[in-house]
Amino acid sequence: MASVSQKSLAIIGQGYVGLPLAMAAVQSGWTVIGLDNSASRVENLNQGQSPVEDISNETLANALKSGSYRASSNFEDISNADVVTICVPTPLNAKKEPDLSALRGATNSVAPFLKNGALLVSESTSYPGTLRNEVIPIVEKNRSTGTTQLFFATAPERVNPGDLVWNQKNTPRLVSGIDKESHEKALDFYGSICDAVISAETPEIAEAAKLLENTFRLVNIGLINEFTKLCGPAGIDINKVVTAAASKPYGFMPFRPGVGVGGHCIPVDPLYLTWWAKQNNLTSPMVELAEKTNSEMHKYVADRALKLVKSNKKKVRILLLGVAYKAGVSDVRETPVSHLREYLTHLGHVVEWIDPLVTSWENTNPTNDLKDFDVAIVAVNQPGLPIADLQGIGTPILDCTNSFSGQNGIENL
Numbered sequence: 269m270a271s272v273s274q275k276s277l278a279i280i281g282q283g284y285v286g287l288p289l290a291m292a293a294v295q296s297g298w299t300v301i302g303l304d305n306s307a308s309r310v311e312n313l314n315q316g317q318s319p320v321e322d323i324s325n326e327t328l329a330n331a332l333k334s335g336s337y338r339a340s341s342n343f344e345d346i347s348n349a350d351v352v353t354i355c356v357p358t359p360l361n362a363k364k365e366p367d368l369s370a371l372r373g374a375t376n377s378v379a380p381f382l383k384n385g386a387l388l389v390s391e392s393t394s395y396p397g398t399l400r401n402e403v404i405p406i407v408e409k410n411r412s413t414g415t416t417q418l419f420f421a422t423a424p425e426r427v428n429p430g431d432l433v434w435n436q437k438n439t440p441r442l443v444s445g446i447d448k449e450s451h452e453k454a455l456d457f458y459g460s461i462c463d464a465v466i467s468a469e470t471p472e473i474a475e476a477a478k479l480l481e482n483t484f485r486l487v488n489i490g491l492i493n494e495f496t497k498l499c500g501p502a503g504i505d506i507n508k509v510v511t512a513a514a515s516k517p518y519g520f521m522p523f524r525p526g527v528g529v530g531g532h533c534i535p536v537d538p539l540y541l542t543w544w545a546k547q548n549n550l551t552s553p554m555v556e557l558a559e560k561t562n563s564e565m566h567k568y569v570a571d572r573a574l575k576l577v578k579s580n581k582k583k584v585r586i587l588l589l590g591v592a593y594k595a596g597v598s599d600v601r602e603t604p605v606s607h608l609r610e611y612l613t614h615l616g617h618v619v620e621w622i623d624p625l626v627t628s629w630e631n632t633n634p635t636n637d638l639k640d641f642d643v644a645i646v647a648v649n650q651p652g653l654p655i656a657d658l659q660g661i662g663t664p665i666l667d668c669t670n671s672f673s674g675q676n677g678i679e680n681l
């Protein structure tokens with residue numbers, strides 16, 4: 269562990285990224301103030317209610333009890349922080365273009381309160397040039413006149429919510445400072461929390477690397493989804509194909525088909541890339557095609573599920589199993605299952621859902637009656653799905669997650 273000469277940290281945004289970072293920093297000896305502009309989130313945090321699955325209420329309560337952590341919505345509270353990290357959402361707007369309003373807003377809010385010599389790090393995912401051309405100019409415009417020197421770095425977050433193996437500590441952290449001193453301070457800071465810190469030569473390399481990581485996933489998932497549509501009609505199980513191909517010890521990495529891509533990263537970050545390309549009068553057709561392939565996958569899934577219906581009814585009852593954006597989380601934002609439900613409903617069918625981790629989804633509640641469904645679709649393999657009960661009553665099941673391969677009454681996508 270690197271030596272920590274400065275121990276006061278402010279983290280802007282206490283969500284899937286900011287809160288785990290706060291807890292990891294507390295464990296590494298930092299005193300942390302978690303800033304969030306949601307008053308209710310701040311109140312819950314200070315009462316020991318964690319909003320994210322990766323942090324238990326117990327971990328949060330211990331951090332609060334130790335006096336090393338508290339949440340606040342008052343930006344003045346960052347004025348003692350030696351390091352300030354920004355972990356706010358960078359979603360897409362209605363036109364599917366980058367929406368940096370939260371990042372700009374957070375930067376604006378911290379700028380007047382940064383103390384002299386503070387290091388400001390952007391962890392939010394964005395296109396290359398964001399630190400240099402967005403974050404720094406906002407700070408320069410709004411900083412207090414008393415601050416003669418500030419330091420800036422980018423360290424795109426790689427957290428994978430629900431991952432039991434990889435976390436803030438053991439995931440290598442990519443870091444780059446705007447200048448040599450900023451770089452060293454950022455390496456020192458992350459070295460105090462993470463097992464491995466990787467230097468990127470420029471912030472733009474680090475920012476582009478983050479987009480590459482998630483675009484790589486989008487494109488490969490797109491390829492497998494395309495392959496699925498080729499294999500399905502030929503009666504070939506794509507998952508068995510992937511498993512067979514993955515026996516090659518080099519040059520292949522298994523990706524699995526599914527309802528589509530979900531979450532805040534894989535469906536979003538590649539569109540930051542395509543947008544950035546357009547700003548530079550360039551295009552990225554491969555990424556655009558992968559995005560289109562994945563975003564149309566729900567139609568293929570619907571088609572396959574409807575083929576399992578035993579009756580000739582025009583209007584069938586369909587049960588969706590698992591609606592969060594991925595297994596193990598309760599988060600339904602950007603879930604591809606929404607498109608599947610919309611599509612099936614649009615075709616005139618009745619769609620109900622169950623997800624043991626989700627209590628409410630798009631203003632609807634889960635069903636607790638398993639009877640009389642013509643087909644069920646495992647969209648996300650959440651823990652505790654009533655698979656055995658559905659098998660018991662003979663409901664045909666399409667499994668889009670390759671979790672129940674070979675089981676009675678269950679067909680793989």
Ligand SMILES: NC(=O)c1ccc[n+]([C@@H]2O[C@H](COP(=O)([O-])OP(=O)(O)OC[C@H]3O[C@@H](n4cnc5c(N)ncnc54)[C@H](O)[C@@H]3O)[C@@H](O)[C@H]2O)c1
Nearest residue numbers: 281282283284285304305306356358370373374392393425
């Ligand atoms: N969730 C992931 O799996 C993941 C993984 C890697 C990177 N990222 C990136 O990390 C960033 C944060 O994502 P997240 O998933 O933690 O978001 P989140 O929605 O879980 O949490 C963001 C928090 O920021 C708060 N917030 C929004 N605007 C604010 C402002 N102006 N000032 C203070 N607080 C504000 C929100 O109230 C919320 O609590 C994004 O850029 C995202 O792309 C996310």
